[in-house]
Amino acid sequence: MATNTLPERPWQEPKQPIVRGAFIVMEGLDRAGKTTQVEKLANALYESGRNVETMRFPDRTSPIGMMISNYLQSKSEMDDHVVHLLFSANRWEKVKHINDTLAKGCTIICDRYYYSGMVYSAAKRNPNLSIDWARAPEVGLPRPDMVVFLNLSTEEAAKRGGFGDEKYETSEMQKNVRENFVALKDIPADEGQDLQVIDAGGSVEEVGKAIWSQVVPRVEEVEQGDFSESSTGNDTAERRKFGKEVRKVQPWNDSWEEMTTGIVN
Ligand SMILES: Nc1ncnc2c1ncn2[C@@H]1O[C@H](COP(=O)(O)OP(=O)(O)OP(=O)(O)O)[C@@H](O)[C@H]1O
Numbered sequence: 001m002a003t004n005t006l007p008e009r010p011w012q013e014p015k016q017p018i019v020r021g022a023f024i025v026m027e028g029l030d031r032a033g034k035t036t037q038v039e040k041l042a043n044a045l046y047e048s049g050r051n052v053e054t055m056r057f058p059d060r061t062s063p064i065g066m067m068i069s070n071y072l073q074s075k076s077e078m079d080d081h082v083v084h085l086l087f088s089a090n091r092w093e094k095v096k097h098i099n100d101t102l103a104k105g106c107t108i109i110c111d112r113y114y115y116s117g118m119v120y121s122a123a124k125r126n127p128n129l130s131i132d133w134a135r136a137p138e139v140g141l142p143r144p145d146m147v148v149f150l151n152l153s154t155e156e157a158a159k160r161g162g163f164g165d166e167k168y169e170t171s172e173m174q175k176n177v178r179e180n181f182v183a184l185k186d187i188p189a190d191e192g193q194d195l196q197v198i199d200a201g202g203s204v205e206e207v208g209k210a211i212w213s214q215v216v217p218r219v220e221e222v223e224q225g226d227f228s229e230s231s232t233g234n235d236t237a238e239r240r241k242f243g244k245e246v247r248k249v250q251p252w253n254d255s256w257e258e259m260t261t262g263i264v265n
């Protein structure tokens with residue numbers, strides 16, 4: 001990797017002090033426009049005077065990421081559980097970086113996260129790999145401040161070009177993935193609260209505008225220390241102290257596990 005290139009979005013002095021950066025995740029089916037919209041949103045937030053970094057999962061540059069990449073390209077075979085845990089480990093190896101980046105006041109726009117991780121593994125419909133099992137290693141990861149789910153029918157996705165050669169790029173997998181995402185947004189757990197569904201069927205500009213109008217108010221809340229599980233009090237100093245904390249992914253309770261049984265496995 002080149003070391004002498006300038007960072008894509010060099011640090012700029014914030015216009016006003018902020019409590020922390022926001023952690024925003026873009027999710028959706030293959031070809032829903034995630035990568036397009038991650039860049040668009042990151043550029044627009046940067047132009048509005050904020051510090052922004054983009055990330056993507058899997059991060060294929062680490063040794064674990066390279067193992068995942070080989071698997072996706074069918075260069076190696078792995079048990080479904082093993083590859084699932086590698087995807088999860090690939091997120092865990094970035095936790096310190098995520099927390100440090102947010103703490104220094106830089107917002108992260110992330111292309112896929114643990115939602116894809118659990119939904120894709122469950123979409124394999126392996127009877128021994130339930131969505132609960134898939135979610136367990138994700139508990140404790142930094143919880144996003146918002147997850148934008150770009151919703152696109154499989155037919156619309158197909159119009160944006162054929163499937164690639166990688167492992168999960170089949171119509172059966174994509175159908176199951178879509179069903180799983182839709183089921184997740186209805187459960188009363190973190191995922192149900194975090195997922196904001198956006199119609200991804202419009203033009204790049206239209207989808208970008210819809211994302212912007214959802215994301216900016218949340219980014220502002222986070223920046224001001226007003227968005228945190230503990231920050232419900234009226235005392236400003238207290239709220240800001242808690243507002244520094246990035247929430248963590250919480251375990252599902254038994255009733256949520258029951259709600260997902262049979263829907264997404
Ligand atoms: N709103 C849109 N309307 C039409 N085409 C689009 C739109 N957004 C993106 N595209 C095009 O669709 C293709 C897929 O977009 P993109 O790579 O952003 O999707 P993705 O969700 O990141 O896909 P993947 O899951 O494969 O990484 C690209 O050719 C892109 O130019």
Ligand SMILES: [Mg+2]
Pocket residue numbers: 034035036111
């Ligand atoms: Mg992409």
